[in-house]
Amino acid sequence: MPQKILLVEDDEETSLFIIDALSAEGYSVVHARDGGIGLTLACESGYSAIILDRMLPVLDGMTVLDRMRASRVDTPTIILSALGSVDDRVEGLLAGSQDYLPKPFAMAELVARVHALVRKPTTTDESLRHVFDDLVLDRIARTAERGGRAIDLQPREYRLLEYLMRNVGQIVTRKMLLEGVWDYYFDPGTNVIDVHVSRLRKKLDEGFDVPILHTVRGVGYRLGEADG
Amino acid sequence: MKRHWLFTWRGLTRSIGVRFALMVFLLQSVAIVGTGVYAERAMWKNFQRHDIVPVRRLRDSVLAQYHIAGIDGLTAYVNERVSAGYTDDIVILLEAPNGRILAGNLSKWPSHLLGDAKWSTGTLRVNGAGRDQYMGMLIASLEGGHRMLIGTAVIPQERLVAAYLRVAMLSIALAAVISILIAWIASVLIARQLSGIVDITKKAAEGDFSVRLKISGSGDRFDDLMRWINRTMKRLESLVGELRLVSSGLAHDLRSPITRLRVTLEHAMKESKDPVSLAAMYKLMHETDTLLAMLTMTLQISNAQADASRERFTQVDVTALLRDLAEIYGPLAEERGFTISVCATEGMLKLLHRELLGQALSNLIDNALNYADNGSTIILSAGREGKAVNISVADDGVGIPAHRQADAKRRYGRLDNARQMPGAGLGLSLVEAVAQLHGGNMTFSDNAPGLVVTMSFPAKTI
Numbered sequence: 001m002p003q004k005i006l007l008v009e010d011d012e013e014t015s016l017f018i019i020d021a022l023s024a025e026g027y028s029v030v031h032a033r034d035g036g037i038g039l040t041l042a043c044e045s046g047y048s049a050i051i052l053d054r055m056l057p058v059l060d061g062m063t064v065l066d067r068m069r070a071s072r073v074d075t076p077t078i079i080l081s082a083l084g085s086v087d088d089r090v091e092g093l094l095a096g097s098q099d100y101l102p103k104p105f106a107m108a109e110l111v112a113r114v115h116a117l118v119r120k121p122t123t124t125d126e127s128l129r130h131v132f133d134d135l136v137l138d139r140i141a142r143t144a145e146r147g148g149r150a151i152d153l154q155p156r157e158y159r160l161l162e163y164l165m166r167n168v169g170q171i172v173t174r175k176m177l178l179e180g181v182w183d184y185y186f187d188p189g190t191n192v193i194d195v196h197v198s199r200l201r202k203k204l205d206e207g208f209d210v211p212i213l214h215t216v217r218g219v220g221y222r223l224g225e226a227d228g
Numbered sequence: 229m230k231r232h233w234l235f236t237w238r239g240l241t242r243s244i245g246v247r248f249a250l251m252v253f254l255l256q257s258v259a260i261v262g263t264g265v266y267a268e269r270a271m272w273k274n275f276q277r278h279d280i281v282p283v284r285r286l287r288d289s290v291l292a293q294y295h296i297a298g299i300d301g302l303t304a305y306v307n308e309r310v311s312a313g314y315t316d317d318i319v320i321l322l323e324a325p326n327g328r329i330l331a332g333n334l335s336k337w338p339s340h341l342l343g344d345a346k347w348s349t350g351t352l353r354v355n356g357a358g359r360d361q362y363m364g365m366l367i368a369s370l371e372g373g374h375r376m377l378i379g380t381a382v383i384p385q386e387r388l389v390a391a392y393l394r395v396a397m398l399s400i401a402l403a404a405v406i407s408i409l410i411a412w413i414a415s416v417l418i419a420r421q422l423s424g425i426v427d428i429t430k431k432a433a434e435g436d437f438s439v440r441l442k443i444s445g446s447g448d449r450f451d452d453l454m455r456w457i458n459r460t461m462k463r464l465e466s467l468v469g470e471l472r473l474v475s476s477g478l479a480h481d482l483r484s485p486i487t488r489l490r491v492t493l494e495h496a497m498k499e500s501k502d503p504v505s506l507a508a509m510y511k512l513m514h515e516t517d518t519l520l521a522m523l524t525m526t527l528q529i530s531n532a533q534a535d536a537s538r539e540r541f542t543q544v545d546v547t548a549l550l551r552d553l554a555e556i557y558g559p560l561a562e563e564r565g566f567t568i569s570v571c572a573t574e575g576m577l578k579l580l581h582r583e584l585l586g587q588a589l590s591n592l593i594d595n596a597l598n599y600a601d602n603g604s605t606i607i608l609s610a611g612r613e614g615k616a617v618n619i620s621v622a623d624d625g626v627g628i629p630a631h632r633q634a635d636a637k638r639r640y641g642r643l644d645n646a647r648q649m650p651g652a653g654l655g656l657s658l659v660e661a662v663a664q665l666h667g668g669n670m671t672f673s674d675n676a677p678g679l680v681v682t683m684s685f686p687a688k689t690i
Contacts, residue, residue, distance in 0.1 A: 017491045024498075104483040104520050107491045156555060182556055186587035187521055188594070195559040218497070218513045 002028040003048040003118050008038030008064065009080065010056050014103075018051065021107045022114065035059025042068050047075050048118040051110070052097070054081040062095055069096040076117045080105070108219040112171045119170065130165040132223065135204070135212060137165050146204060146212075156181070157200050164213065164223040173220035197221055244418065249411030256403035264396040268389060279364040279382040280347055287366050287378045290320070299330075299374055306331035316357035317381040319365060325373030334377070341367060341377065349382065421450045425457060434667055435533060437465035472530050479526040486523065490516045525654040532584055532661040540583075546576040546619060549586060550608040557593050564597050565604060566623075572610035578617060578690045580666060585619075588662040591655035592621035592681050600625025603678060612687055616668070620682035627679040633672045659683065666690055 005027045009015045019029045030047075032038035036058035042050055050068075054061040061079060068077070078099040079092040092100045099113050130137040134147045142158055144151045153161065163180045164172065174193040178184050201213040214222050290309075294302040306322050310333050321332030329336065333354040341348050348367075351360045365379030424441045431439050440461065441454040493516060497509050547570070554568040561568045589608070596606045603625030610619045628636050637656055659681065660670040668685035 013488065017488065021491065021494075102524070104487045104523055106517065106520065107487070107494055178556075182552065184552070184556070184586055185583050186590055187524065188556060188590050192556055192560050195563055196556075199559055217510060218494070218517075 002026055004046050005029050005114065005118070006032065006038070006041055006047045006050045006075075008032045008035065008042075008050065008056060008061070009053040010034060011053070017107060018110065021111055025111055025115070027114070027118075033057075035061065035064045039064045039067055042075065043071055043073055049114055050075050050077040051114070052077055052079050054079060054092070062091065065092075065095045065097055078110075078113055078117055080110075106173075106219075108171070109173050109175060112173045112176060112220060115170045116167055116172070116176065119167070130162070130168075132165060132168045133212065135165070137162060146208065149207075151203050153200075153203065156196070157203070160196060160200055161204070164221065167223070169222065169224040171216050171220050171222045176220070245411050245415035248414055249407050252407035252410050253404050256407055257400055260396060260399050260403060264392075264399075268392065271389065271392065272385065275383070275385040275388075276347065279380075279385075280366070283364055283366050283378065283380050286318070286380065287368055287376075290376070290378060291368060294370060294376075299370065299372070302370075302376075303330045310355075316354055316359075316361060319352055319354050319361075319363050319377065319379045321377040323375050323377075330374075332377070337377065341365065349385070425454065428457060428461065432461060432464065435468075435664060437461050437468060472533060475526055475530055479523045479530070482519075482523055486516060486519050490520070522654060525658055528584065528587065529654065529658050529661045532581075532658070532665045541579045541581055543577050544580040544582045544585065546578050546580070546610045546617075547572040547574055549582070550589070550610060550619075553586070553589055553593060554608055557590075557597070561593075561597060561606065566597060566600075566606050567604065568593070568606045568608065570608050572608070576610055576617075578685070580685075580690055581662070584658075584662045584665065588659040588683065589619070589621065591659055595655055595681075596621060596623040596625070596679075600627075600678060602626055615687050616684045617687050617690060618682050618684050620680050622675050622678060622680040624675060624678035627674060627677055628672060636672070637670070656681075 003026075005022055007015060007018055007022075007029050009018065009031070010033050015031055015033075019031060022029050027048075030041060032041050035056040038052065038056065039059060041047075042064065052061045052064060056064070059067075061081075065077060065079070068075070076098045077096070078101060079097045081092070081100070081102050098117055101110060101113060128139050130139070135144070136146075137144045139162070142155075144153055144158065144161055159181050160177065163177065172180075175187075177193050177197070178186075178188065197213070197215075201211070204213050205211045211226065212223060214224070214226065216222055290302070290305070293305040297305070303322055306320055310320065310331065319332075319334060321334045321337060322330040323337055324330050327337070333356065334352065335355060338350060338352060340350060346366065347364065349362065349364050352363050353360045361381045362384040363379040364382035365377055368376045368378065370376060428439050428441055431437075438461075440458050443451055443454055443458075445451065490513070493509055493513050497506060497513070500506050500509065550570045550572055554570050557568055593606060593608070596603065600606070600623035603623045605624050607622045608620075609622070610617070612618075637660060656670070663670045663683040663685070666683075666685045667689050668683055671682050671684060673680045673682065
């Protein structure tokens, strides 16, 4: 049974692209064209995530979110905004959305974020140890080892690895890393994040035949099996 | 510390109020001195006319005896009059050419009175009088070298004139006080009219053209001025609004087709197996992302300029922000042969737009890494200098020559060494917009060698 995503977006073209992209990833997408229908549908159960545009006919996105949260509908929500300002992100997050994506966005970015949003918290998620294959992250000692060999990590590298392991098997974008690891919501332009990741990769994969941290060209990175 | 304008000569001479007071005072003084001189002259004339006439009559009546009976007759007459008892108010003296007193009620000729004086005054005591008298006197030269002094007591005009002069001085002092008062009132009235104009132009300089002045309706020149300022602001508001609409509208309109372009590319890349096509598509994808970044940056600049972002100011630990940026950029800088260091005092909490400031600083570090050829050090610093809080990014590269700095600041403006690099020439425009959003500005300075870009914020508002 595919996971159901509710898309509340009035722009036909954008909707088509989103539905297309998410369907290709195996999601089933329900589309609402205005805030009123969106709110009604959101109150039904069964959605793994909601993609909510800010500017909508009938009810705007922020009102829909407010009413949803007031009715104790806590489906993870990602807000899309055409305003393209970090201020809207703050407002969206304050209103109770889990994520925020300013337009224009890369479709891969939205897909990666939807993946992260619908990912069921695994038993290891909040546990004291993250384990993937031969890679172990000890969250108490804040240390990591691969194949029984300790990896010497800087504090920021540790947090980077922790973020990647929490999203193991998923694509994470550069933006997601900057937000999740550094708590910054601006675009650092050049390949700032790439350098951090390649340093971490060097420490993780050096001396091992099987690489564990992969670059997904044009999108971001993935910690996991080689073929994804 | 800079002294208040009231305490500097330059400040004083430039102050409208002080100039106005000086002008009023000068005009009043000229008027007072002018009328004073005229009044003094008139007074003298009046006094003299008033005093001389009776003395002249007295002289003529006495001289009548001389004309009838000669010098002996006159001597006898004067002797007779004096012994008959002149009042203390009259002085009379008849003197022979050898200086001998022939007759009269003075024991000797007053030394200060020369023979040719027509009208003289002075204090005398006549024989038998109990006190000194202020006398107005005439001298008559008689035949054979005889001379006669005759006079009556008069009001001492000098004292009156002195009193008058005192009054005049007092008037001038009063004029000074009045002119200061007038100047003060005028300054207050003018300042009240001007303060609105100063406020509105200050707001306009900060990018807010929405404020209008209240027209009093008096129809004076101030009203005219305010009306025209209001019209200018309205025009500026609509022009700037249109400009913003065009740039952000363009960015918005471009958003959908570019998003579609990217999605289509993503699809194509999934389907394509041909490595040559794939490589071309990656390149296309990269260019698309650059375009998207440009659009985002344009929208951010518009937002920062539109002032809407002011509501999102929070207390930002500037030092921590600089450290974070140094940490984020550290590995990349190292790869490019740079070291990044932070120079800032601890605990600099300022009311700022964290994300926009972060983006602006990030643009500056990015610029330094890309364009500071031959450089090896980037210093991020923050500190208070006088009334400003300065946040700057300094490198030790080739710098930007002074005559190219304006080009570097221009939106979409790119210098020669930047044309080969990806980017859109928007980075510094955003830095400037962010500085202005906080009421500050962006300046370039020479790091000898290298470039320092400083965002300077007014300390009292952040």
